Amino acid sequence: MIPILRTVVGLLSGWLVARLLAVLTRLHVNSSGAPKKTSRRSFIRNASMGAVGVVLAEATAGFIWFFWPNKTGAFGSEISIAAENVPAIDALPFREAQGKFYLVHNEDGLLALYWKCTHLGCTVPWNADEQRFHCPCHGSIYLYNGVRIAGPAPRPLDLMEVTVLPSGDVKVDTGKIMTRSAYQPEQAVSYPA
Ligand code: FES
Structure with a gap:
């Protein structure tokens, strides 16, 4: 654009x-x-x-x-994740600070989870002890796939568009953020493609 x-x-x-x-x-x-x-x-x-x-x-x-705004490589643009950084199935979420998302990999494929809490917008960290995303502000808790299981957040963590390249690298479009009310397997992008 x-x-x-x-x-x-x-x-x-x-x-x-x-x-x-x-x-x-x-x-x-x-x-x-x-x-x-x-x-x-x-x-x-x-x-x-x-x-x-x-x-x-x-x-x-x-x-x-x-x-003039220059968004290359920053939040709002497409961000590349090298294949070696794509987590294995159910492994620790890959944290992308510039894009403000976590890349997670479940049995259905990849999800890019926007880390902004759907309650009041706090940044939600991954809690390795709980194996959950746990918002520090008002205690909302989300599963690995971003679905809310506790706290005042009204819906799951939002998703960003994921594209898997033939090389195994992944592109996440941080300008395309989608809300959802529940988890559906089709939300995940199969990996490798
Ligand atoms: S902002 Fe996360 S629970 Fe309120």
Whole structure:
């Protein structure tokens, strides 16, 4: 999406510059199409305006470039998990800090669990002693597959879209978050593909 927006902005900028040049060209020809004689005063005025325009254009471009969101590899984008980090069936969840999810692997396949508690949004850690996800804020408890079994949370942990590549690596789209009311085996993505 962002590369498309950048392309559109680039095309619009190019079109605006072309229009501006066309207008300036028209100002410097008379009605018969011959070039007007330029006085020293108008030359200095045009040169000054041109210089100011260039500086403003550069400042605007720099401002847009600086503040343009760049989500590559961060929350909201696709995140790759190398095959060696994919947990074995029922093994310790793989924690992905930038993507804010756990990758778990049950007998049905892989699930990417968004670690935000569905009660009030606290980060839910995996508790190895309990073999459960246990929210520290108000005590909601979730199974390995993210289903809530205790506490005030209204539903299971949300899921992110998982894609398994032929290499065994996994892609998790942290921009595609799905809610659910229960666990269904189809929610898991079989691994290896
Ligand atoms: S935020 Fe997790 S139980 Fe309240």
